[in-house]
Amino acid sequence: MKYTFTLAALLPAVTVLAAPTPPGIPTATAARTALAALTVSTNADDGLYERDLFPTWITIEGTCNTREYVLKRDGTSVTVGTDCYPTSGTWTSPYDGGKWTAPSDVDIDHMVPLKNAWISGANKWTTAKRQQFANDVTRPQLWAVTDNVNQSKSDKSPDSWKPPLASFYCVYARSWIQVKSYWALSITTAEKSALTTMLNTC
Structure with a gap:
């Protein structure tokens, strides 16, 4: 009996690792259920929004503030100094696929922007709660982009x-x-429509 082996069969399987992502991203099914439960209303822009009403960046872990924590979490081969600021690493921006090796080329984006949160319910929160929102590393709110x-x-x-x-x-x-x-913020009709369309790509 003759056996034929291909080179591919003899090579070990290669796994391509995706860039790290924030925790807490729900499945598409769970997201659809959550979207249906969100309050739909008109944004209430009272004109009083200021970024300082959402204090950032606080100390999150050891000597790391929120920005440094996310840079370390979401980069690959990241090394940091004693002050937790990255000295080397690579960051892949999921929004556009850009790859960066200088931390200064990377921003930490709030998935739900602070002003959007303000006009969809956060204007009624305490400053302490807004600080928690602005530094939320438990949910998919902070992204290195x-x-x-x-x-x-x-x-x-x-x-x-x-x-x-x-x-x-x-x-x-x-x-x-x-x-x-999670933060019980409202969405607009247009926002819900756009999110539904985006979920349809899942």
Whole structure:
């Protein structure tokens, strides 16, 4: 009996590891259920929003503040100094696929922007609760992304801004919904429609 072996069969399987992502991203099914339960209303912009009303960055772990913590969490081969600031590493921005080796090229984006939170319910919170929201590393609220992409997003919701990579729409929508759901923030009709469309890519 003759046996034929291909080179591929003799080589070990190679696993391609995805870039690290924040914790707490729900399944598409769970996200759809959560989206249906969110309060739909008009955003209430009272004109009083100021970024300082959401204190950042606080000490999260050891000497690491929130930004440093996320850079360490979401990068690959990251080394840090005694002050926790990265001295080397690589960061892949899930929004646009950009790869960076300088921490200064990376922003920490709030999935649900602080102003959007303010106009969808956070204006009624205490400063202490807003600080918790702005430094939430337990849910998919903080992302290491390309700085100019973060600036392009600014305080926009999914009906007026989407990540450059359409392949990320599914994760983006699931993460946005999870944050709004946990923090009991409202969404607009347009926002819900955009999130539904993005979930349909899952």
